[in-house]
Amino acid sequence: MEPLRHDDPPWIGPHAVLVRLDADFERGVSARRYVARSADGGRTSIVLLPLPGADPGRWAVEAEGARRVSVPGFLPVVEVGGTAELPWCAAPYVPALPLPAALRAHGGPLPEAAVRALGAALARTLATAHAHGVTHAGLSPSAVLLTTDGPRLSGFGAVRAAGPDGERRDGLPGLEPGCLAPEQASGGRPRPLGDVYALGAVLAHAATGHTVPERDELPAPLRALITSCLARDPAARPQAHQVLALLEPPVHRAAHPATVLDGAPAPGPLPALLVAALARQGAGVLAAETPSPAAGSPRPTALD
Numbered sequence: 297m298e299p300l301r302h303d304d305p306p307w308i309g310p311h312a313v314l315v316r317l318d319a320d321f322e323r324g325v326s327a328r329r330y331v332a333r334s335a336d337g338g339r340t341s342i343v344l345l346p347l348p349g350a351d352p353g354r355w356a357v358e359a360e361g362a363r364r365v366s367v368p369g370f371l372p373v374v375e376v377g378g379t380a381e382l383p384w385c386a387a388p389y390v391p392a393l394p395l396p397a398a399l400r401a402h403g404g405p406l407p408e409a410a411v412r413a414l415g416a417a418l419a420r421t422l423a424t425a426h427a428h429g430v431t432h433a434g435l436s437p438s439a440v441l442l443t444t445d446g447p448r449l450s451g452f453g454a455v456r457a458a459g460p461d462g463e464r465r466d467g468l469p470g471l472e473p474g475c476l477a478p479e480q481a482s483g484g485r486p487r488p489l490g491d492v493y494a495l496g497a498v499l500a501h502a503a504t505g506h507t508v509p510e511r512d513e514l515p516a517p518l519r520a521l522i523t524s525c526l527a528r529d530p531a532a533r534p535q536a537h538q539v540l541a542l543l544e545p546p547v548h549r550a551a552h553p554a555t556v557l558d559g560a561p562a563p564g565p566l567p568a569l570l571v572a573a574l575a576r577q578g579a580g581v582l583a584a585e586t587p588s589p590a591a592g593s594p595r596p597t598a599l600d
Contacts, residue, residue: 297315297316297317297331297577297580297581298315298316298317298318298319298320299315299316300313300314300315300316301316301320304316304328304330305345306587307587308330308332308343308345308378308384308386309343309377309378309384309386310334310335311330311332311333311334311341311343311386312332312333312334312335312586312587313330313331313332313343313587314330314331314332314333314581314584314586314587315330315331315580315581315584316328316329316330316331317329317330317331317342317392317394318394318397318438319397322394322396322397322438323396323438323472324436324437324438324439324470324471324472324473324475325347325394325438325470326347326434326436326438326439326450326451326454326457326458326470326471327344327345327346327347327355327450327451327454327470328344328345328346328347329342329343329344329450330342330343330344330345331343331389331581332386333584333586335586337586339388340388340389340581341375341386341387341388341389342371342386342387342388342389342392342450343384343385343386344359344384344385344386344387344450345378345382345383345384346382346383347469347470348469349469350457350458350469350470351457352380352381352382352383353380354456354457354458354460355383355457356376356378356380356383357453357456357457358434358452358453358454358456358457359373359376359383359384359385360376360385361452361453362385362452362453363375363376363385365425365430365452367421367424367425367428367430368421368424369417369418369420369421369424369446369447369448369449370421370425370432370448370449370450370452371387371441371448371449371450371452372387372388373385373386373387373452374386374387374388387450389581390443390444390445390448390578391443391444391574391575391577391578391581392441392442392443392448392574392577393441393442393443393570393573393574393577394437394438394439394440394441394442395437395438395440395441395442395498395501395502396437396438396501397573398442398570398573399501399502399505401569401570401572401573402567402569402570403569404505405502405503405504405505406502406503406567407567408503408515408517408518409565410502410565410566410567411499411502411503411515411518412518412543413565414440414442414447414498414499414502415495415499415502415518415521415539415543416540416543416544417446417447418435418440418447418449418495418498419495419536419537419539419540419543420540420544421447421449422435422488422491422492422495422536422539423535423536423537423539423540425491426488426491426535426536426537427537431486431487431488431490431491432449432451432452432453432491433452433453433454433455433456433480433486433490433491434450434451434452434453434454434455435449435451435475435491435494435495435498436451436454436471436472436475436494436497436498436507437472437475437497437498437501437502437507438451438472439451439454440498442566442570442574443574444566444571444574454470454471455471455476455480455486455490456486457470458470458471459483461483461484461485462483463483464481464482464483465480465481465482465483466481472497472507473507474497474500474501474506474507474508475493475494475497475498475507476494477489477490477493477494477530478493478528479530487530488535488536489530489531489533489535490530491536492525492533492534492535492536492539493525493526493527493530493533495525495536495539496521496522496523496524496525496526496533497525497526499518499521499522499525500514500522500526503515503518503522511523521534521539521542521543525539
């Protein structure tokens with residue numbers, strides 16, 4: 297979490313803004329993300345705004361889509377609001393570290409076991425979405441929020457929001473270049489195998505700190521799988537359920553032989569440093585005082 301800047305809104309709709317979720321220098325963040333609290337102190341939320349330069353109309357369409365979609369493992373958007381010029385959406389807050397922040401808290405790339413568990417959880421989420429005809433189209437390291445209950449996938453529809461089909465999307469705000477499948481960068485419609493490409497980039501980042509590492513940097517047991525996910529030809533990539541089958545421990549598959557549609561991703565083994573960082577974040581949010589409109593700037597009407 298980061299302190300608020302002078303240009304951050306003190307209120308977004310009914311939500312009093314406490315802190316920023318992301319560092320200023322974070323790449324590939326598809327929205328301005330804040331931790332905020334209701335005026336009565338009863339609810340704490342992650343509240344999102346479009347990035348400067350983003351198309352607010354396209355962003356609002358994807359925010360509403362995220363609210364309507366119910367996929368275990370997606371960040372559950374429960375509220376949308378704002379105006380045509382500045383929409384917002386909100387999800388319930390739990391202590392959560394974006395993957396790049398998790399690597400900083402850990403002091404470097406995650407252990408192979410943690411990368412494998414993260415990949416299995418994300419592959420399960422994507423397989424569930426794809427089985428229901430839903431393409432996430434926004435997976436990146438910053439979109440992955442690590443919690444003690446497993447990863448939550450934010451950034452729904454970031455590729456669709458960044459630019460319409462038929463127009464090049466490389467270099468647009470909110471997109472991590474290393475996670476953007478070639479067919480999506482050139483303007484193709486986001487499809488499930490584009491999610492798999494992004495999954496490969498996320499796992500590469502978790503294992504090396506880079507979304508586009510040298511092949512030899514990847515852990516040998518995961519090298520072939522990550523490389524196949526990152527194939528430029530979509531037809532050469534595995535499907536999400538195949539990635540899950542390769543990452544999920546055989547013991548887990550034997551104990552849970554049902555389909556990938558059975559529920560939320562099981563929590564993986566988070567390193568102790570990340571558990572400690574999540575505990576500090578939760579304590580900090582709990583201790584933060586809810587600002588009063590009378591004590592600072594009034595609620596900006598553009599965000600109501």
